[in-house]
Every structure is written in structure tokens, then in C-alpha cells.
Amino acid sequence: MSRSLMAYVLVSAAAAAAFAAAPAFAAGEADSYQGPAPVVSQRSRAEVHAEALVAAQRAADPDTLSRIAAPVKSVLSRAEVRQAAAAANRAGLVPDLSTY
Secondary structure (H helix, E strand, C coil), X not given: CCHHHHXXXXXXHHHHHHHHHHHHHCCCCCCCCXXXXXXXXXXXXXXXXXXXXXXXXXXXXXXXXXXXXXXXXCCCCHHHHHHHHHXXXXXXXXXXXXXX
């Protein structure tokens, strides 16, 4: 027998042995699975929903201990800001960013 034929037979025998042994390693694994555990809650849907609403409202409020500044309300209307921006653009005060 040539060496390549012997190597082929040896590799084939090893692969066959590995495939034959695979089910032996998994024996009993499928028997222990009982499916997903049932969900048991101590609170009603209404209680959870009410708690979520309160949390969402509190998330919108700025935290007093936070270092983030609270949003500032502008005294100008949107139209006034647009007019001021247009006037600044006409006066050449707004740089052309396409040249950078």
C-alpha cells in the first residue's frame, strides 16, 4: 500500500470513529430539557404600566444632581431666529463651510 492510501484510510477510520462516538456524548442531554420556565409575577399589568409611566415622566425631568444643564427656553420665536440668520448671511457674517 502506498503512503497516501494508508493516510486516507487512517483519516477515514478516525472520522468514522468520531461520528460514531458523537451520539454517545450527547446521550441524556435532550431528556433533561423541560422547556421554558413559566413566568410568575407578583404585580398586575396595571401596576407595571403605572410604574413605567412614572419612570418615563421622571426621565423627561432634568435630574437635580446631574451636571447636565437644564434646557433653556428661548425668548425668540422660530421666525425671528430665521430672520436674524438670513440677515447675518446677507451681511457676510456666516462663513462658507464648503471651502474648508
